[in-house]
Amino acid sequence: MDKFLSIIQKLKYIEAEADYTARSRRFILSISADREPKNFWELFLHTAQVGAAVALTGLLIFLILGGFSGWKSLSPLRLSSLDPASLKAEAQAIDIQIRLTNLQYQEPLSASESTIKEAAIYQRNEAAEPLEQGNTDNEGDQEESLGIDEVLLRLAE
């Protein structure tokens, strides 16, 4: 009986080998002993690898499932470069400048010719009213004035 009791008392000292215990734990937790970081740099690299894997997975999910909805929300921003209203305004300004160029004369401008050009410049900047209206309003004034060359021609007679 005493012998039996002493054997039973020894049972409480029974334990697994430390190495076996560690290997089993790692196996259960799926952590390789080789990949365990031994210093700060390896820990940093390990963390970066895990983070990159998570980020790429998220991006893949986004592209597969959420990509089209995200494209829709980006479209208005991307197309500001091709906005019809602003393109039209810029094109109109160029068109008015072409008309101003057609109005240029060889001689220095007289006061009435300057009025026409200043009206056209105002219209270019506003990109609003047509140019011909300004021309029509000043035609009467232009006929009443005589420029330098016309005067010299008359004085030479």
Added chain:
Amino acid sequence: MSLRNTSAAVGGIVFLSFLALAPASFGEETGACNFRGDLEALKAVKAKFSGSTENLTAELGMRKQLLAKVTDCAIEETKQLKEKISSLPVNEPSMLRIQAVLREQLEEIVSRYENQKSQIKNLGLQGAQNFSRDLREWRVANHKPLAGKAENFITWAENQRFFQTAQARLNQIRHTVRILKLVDNEEIQELYERSLSQFEAAERTNKSLENAFGPSSSPEDSLALIKSSLEALAETYQGFSNLGDAVRKILPH
């Protein structure tokens, strides 16, 4: 005798009356460089009197006064044009060179007018007529071509902002097209390439104006290039608009 003396007295009185009225009828109502009223007054003097020395003296006085006014007007217009040239905000070295040359040439024109004006007081009636003819011929051959070039230069300088705006627009569109390459649409690529080549053509024409203001160039040369560059730029914007329409068709709504 007494009749002749009476006629001379009447002529002198009328002449003095015209001079007294001159400030009202000889320039103010017509504006600085509008001479219709002045010419009509001269015409009236010539029509009213004929033959006598007093009449011819009156006519000569009016001619000299009108020539001085014409010369002053020409000087003022040239100075204003020179000021417009000087105040242009140009930065390109080629444009700065042309600006300096034009300024100098306009200054020479002013000097020439001032020299001509100093000769008016010594003119007789025939001399005044010859002076008018010679001055007009000189203007046509020298002043007017230079003034045309100067006006064209001003327009060219103003046009640079249109090209800068178009370049910025093209850069934005390039960025957009790169993203849309995900869609890989041939039509969009083609429209973009066409807009790009149109803009490059406009730029080349614009840049060629650097050589269009030399002494052998006429104002017509620079004006034609300016118009051509602007028209090419207008075509570029039509291309942008077509590209925008194509892009909006393929994007989801």
